[in-house]
Amino acid sequence: MERQANIERKALLIGASFYLIMGIFGWFTFYLSHSDAMLLDGNYNMVNAIASFIGYYVVKIRDRKTDTFPWGQFIYESLYALIKGILILGILTAAPWENSLKIYDYLSKGKIHEVNTGPIIYMVLLSVILCFGLAFYYKHANRKTGGRSTMLITDTKAALIDGYLSLFGGGSLLLMVYIGKTVPNLAFLQYIGDAMVVLIFEAVMIREPFHIIKQNFIELAGGQLQSDKEWKNIYSIVEAVSAKGLEVDKVYITKTGSLYLVLIYMHSEASYTALDAVINYKVRIEQSLQQHYQNLMVEMVIK
Helix, strand or coil: CCCHHHHHHHHHHHHHHHHHHHHHHHHHHHHCCCHHHHHHHHHHHHHHHHHHHHHHHHHCCCCCCCCCCCCCCHHHHHHHHHHHHHHHHHHHHHHHHHHHHHHHHHHHHHHHHCCCCCCHHHHHHHHHHHHHHHHHHHHHHHCCCCCHHHHHHHHHHHHHHHHHHHHHHHHHHHHHHHHHCCHHHHHHHHHHHHHHHHHHHHHHHHHHEEEHHHHHHHHHHCCCCCHHHHHHHHHHHHCCCCCCHHHEEEEEEEECCCEEEEEEEEECCCCCHHHHHHHHHHHHHHHHHHHCCCCEEEEECCC
């Protein structure tokens, strides 16, 4: 349990530092270039930086048991991921309106918005290297936890979104401005190419925050475990442990952050089942599951 926490804290602290650097550089690049794509990139990075520092604190407190949370404060992991998904969605949905207006103003009024591409090249290179490197690091760190870190799964997706934003957004913007300046018939690209890049990126990436929100809303609501692979793995472990006179009817598995709750519905084939046999069966299942899942609760309902 402590090993997973150390892995997550280290990853989140490194991620927060990377995002802070990219956020500051993104805002500075926006100031020099007047590109809304760079402003979107900078805002996205700053949200991720702040969220990662909060995530670092969440990992520190989640194992603490209190009167309010007698099994630990794992709910804050799911809450962290849910809020981060909402913030990402907010950033991605705020930009289209302003950029649509820029395109409308150009087409209807001839109002132009010129972009200085010089600083953007360096920002794109920096962001692509750091974001994809960070996504790879998060994924590698999550593998060390057995792939069960809700926070690192969310942050891997966030880093990939940021990397694609920089690669395709910045790269397409540079290409559009270049074509607009060199091809007379496509001159409009140097004025509204920036807005077009933002809108295209929004259309491609908007599903990711919805996926993050859905997954973590289900966790907070106590819904069934969404990973088919993990569900089948847990069920197979439960099925492999047998008990004389007891038959498994149904297994309900839910996950909140990195805490798993396995609820086993059973019936007794005999007219009487000793309590010691039930307790022994529960202990054996817990021992088998805890070899794969550090944070785990097993409850049994016998008809």
